Amino acid sequence: MIIPQHVGPIDMVAVIPYIAIICVLAFVLLLVPGLVWIERVVVALIQDRLGPNRVGPRGLLQSIADGVKLFFKEDILPANVDKMVYYLAPVLVIVPALAAGAAIPFSIVKIRLDSGVVEPIPMVVGNVNIGILFILALTSLQVYGIVLAGWASNNKYSLIGGLRSSAQVISYELAMSLAILCGVFICHSLNLVDIVNHQGGYWFGIIPKWNVFQFYGLGAVATIIYLIAMTAETNRAPFDLPEAESELVAGFHTEYSSMKFAIFFMGEYASMLVVSGIATALWFGGWQPLFPFLAFIPGWIWFIGKLMTFIMIYIWVRATLPRLRYDALMSLGWKKLLPMALVVLFLVALVDTLQTPSQPVGSHVAQGHLAASMVIGESQR
Amino acid sequence: MALNSDQLNTPSLNADGIQIDPIEDSKMVINMGPHHPSTHGVLRIVLELDGEVIIKATPHMGFVHTGIEKEGEYQTYLKAVTLTDRMDYVSASLNNMAYTLAVEKLLGVEPPPRGQYLRVIMCELQRIASHMVWLGTHALDIGAMTMFFFTFRDREKLLDLTEMMSGVRMMPSWIVPGGLRGDAPEGYVERVKKVIDELPRRFDEYEILIDQNPIWRERTQGIGVIAPEECYSLGVSGPTLRGSGVPHDLRKAAPYSSYDHFKFEIPVGEYGDVYDRYRIRMAEMRQSREIVKQALENLPDGPVNVDDRKIVPPPREELDHSMEAVIHHFKIWTEGMHPPVGEAYAPIEGPKGELGFYLVSNGSSYPWRMHERPPSFMNLQALSKMCEGRLIADVVAIIGSIDIILGEIDR
DSSP states (O other): EEEESETTTEEHHHHHHHHHHEEEHHHHHHHHHHHHHHHHHHHHHHHTTTOOOOOSGTTTTOOOHHHHHHHOOOOOOOOOOOHHHHHHHHHHHHHHHOOOGGOOOOOOEEEEESOOEEEEEOOOSSOOTTHHHHHHHHHHHHHHHHHHHHHTTOOOOEEEEHHHHHHHHHHHHHHHHHHHHHHHHHHOOOOOHHHHHHSSSSEEETTTTOGOGGGGGHHOOOOOOOOHHHHHHHOTSSOOOGGOHHHHHHHTTTTHHHHHHHHHHHHHHHHHHEEEHHHHHHHHHHTTOOOOOGGOOHHHHHHHHHHHHOOOHHHHHHHHHOOOOOHHHHHHIIIIHHHHHHHHHHHHHHHHHHTTTOOOOHHHHHHHHHHHHHHHHHHHH | EEEEEEEHSSSOOOSSOEEEOOOOOOOOEEEEEESSSSSSOEEEEEEEETTEEEEEEEEEEEETTTHHHHHHHSTTTTTTTTHHHHTTSSSSSHHHHHHHHHHHHHOOOOHHHHHHHHHHHHHHHHHHHHHHHHHHHHHHHTTOOOHHHHHHHHHHHHHHHHHHHOSSOOOOOOTTTTTSSSSSTTHHHHHHHHHHHHHHHHHHHHHHTTTTOOOHHHTTSSSSSOOOHHHHHHOOOOOHHHHHTOOOOHHHHOOOOTTGGGGOOOOOSSSSSSHHHHHHHHHHHHHHHHHHHHHHHOEEEEEESSOTTTTTHHHHHTEEEEEEHHHEEEEEEHOOOOOOOOOEEEEESSSEEEEEEEEESSSSEEEEEEEEHHHHHHHTTTTTHHTTTHHHHHHHHHHHHHTOOOOHHOO
């Protein structure tokens, strides 16, 4: 569908970022209750039980009812907490998750400019030229919320949960950043819109040129590393050690009640959406259709469809796998994922160098290792 | 006023005048329980931690002490059966069984074969149900949430069988001194057959879900190892003992209630870790199913109770036309039975280990002393041994693997 630039007095090009803001906010905030419902229904399906079915049709309004209930619950402030930090922590969890959504392009609209040229405009709040870096910076901020919540709660279980979380997120951020770097190498850009655009087109007219299929299987390996690391980043099963119910009661949010608890809860789901959004945009071609003959389906449906696939994987994994132990989590992160990511990055850089003859051989490899050492240096600081 | 280092390191006395060790700076003491999701009830474990590594784990118990043993001295022998249900509430029939065997030992009677076989069927079905509760909660503690719902779904079918027999799902009190409260209802055998035919498929389903799962293996293998010698000295029994490679099962070692009529194997472990104990209970569920199957096939006809009106009340029909029956009925429900003076200890193989009742009779219709040997209580003593040097996450795996029921520990 091609939209003219001026609909009445409205300049569509100028308005699109605002529409995107509304879409992202509404998407994240409205989808979170929906996600909770989806998760409960799907988990119930896997576990051979009914799941929510009392409030509304098929229990659809259950999450809303839970939200209302949480809203009216007493907001308990435990004795001897560090008040400032205690109140700040939930904010630090949800704000980065929402802000990170700003750099994820979720669709594209074609606009016929007044000059007659048809220009595709991405639906994204801020088309940042270092979009990926921006998102990485924000998602790593989230861990502060968890650590501070654990610290401020004046509760030993919360403290252990917070400590676990900081160790976990730092360890997996390395592998995640290196995997993302592979994607950046494939597309030669840090801008997510460029990255998605780069993934258009098909080999033999049928295999999409998504990053996951690029570079002779290296893209797939990097994707798997990213998917594992993103699960760990969002503290979801089987990496849900910070809030391991059977060990730490509820981990970092044990002492939180009412809306503050709800905000932690929403923050977790919002960051799930964000990392799944990155996965979609970076590896699975964002709004690009799977097959050329399916191009008639609008881009945003493709985007949401792919994103929901990741959410389903999240839920499936949660219902199936036991929880990892702390030391195994660390050894998986440092001894398996990180070396694997480094090797993949090196190979991706090598392949990239060989494919781009204009560049002197080795410059890309050197760049890759510079970038890698920057990432590691950043995390070790 | 800030404490100086000398004050921190000298032993101090608490309010009760008990000497408490000074806590070093690097140590953290946390209370796991009594309100904690994975202590399986109200167990409190005081953990001394160095980071996440456990230096010392001290279980504290007694939060649900109900005084059942003392209460048993104020009930007639028949009425005390209902108290035993409340001890290990996930395998109530086996408690009934152990208590009943002790009373029967005092009385010197044994029920007819049909009664014994029906007891075996009830007990083995309860053993499977108990192991299902164990598997579900153990897996839930380790994070495999789905297992909990699978096992509880299937346990429901076994509880339905108990309900069909006794009218109660969890507290049947159906095994009583002298036999059973009544014969199996019509259609019971067929229904049990139907349920146990389905079971192997369920067991396979559980094993597919976690048996080969690398995370499950990593969480359970090499964790909570205990050597046979330590088991002997701590009095550990049941699957926890067999996990350490000791093929000791009272159903074979000292057969009761015609267990010697059935063919079954005693699964034993090799390393004595959490995984071995898990494998043993999984194998035991299959073995129990075999026993039930054999018992159903060879279920003898005839009465289920001993033919002694001083022990077993007369059937309802007789009350309508026999004065003698009415008198017996009245006497047994008001006064109870009178075992001869003496003492008896009857151990059985419970789902958690050696479950024994010790009764002392002074010739009256009330026991002079009633005491239970609770397997969970003995097995729990191994907890601190198993936990030393492990992580917090291992504590929940270990608690799960020794399968404790707090109702039995605190009594």
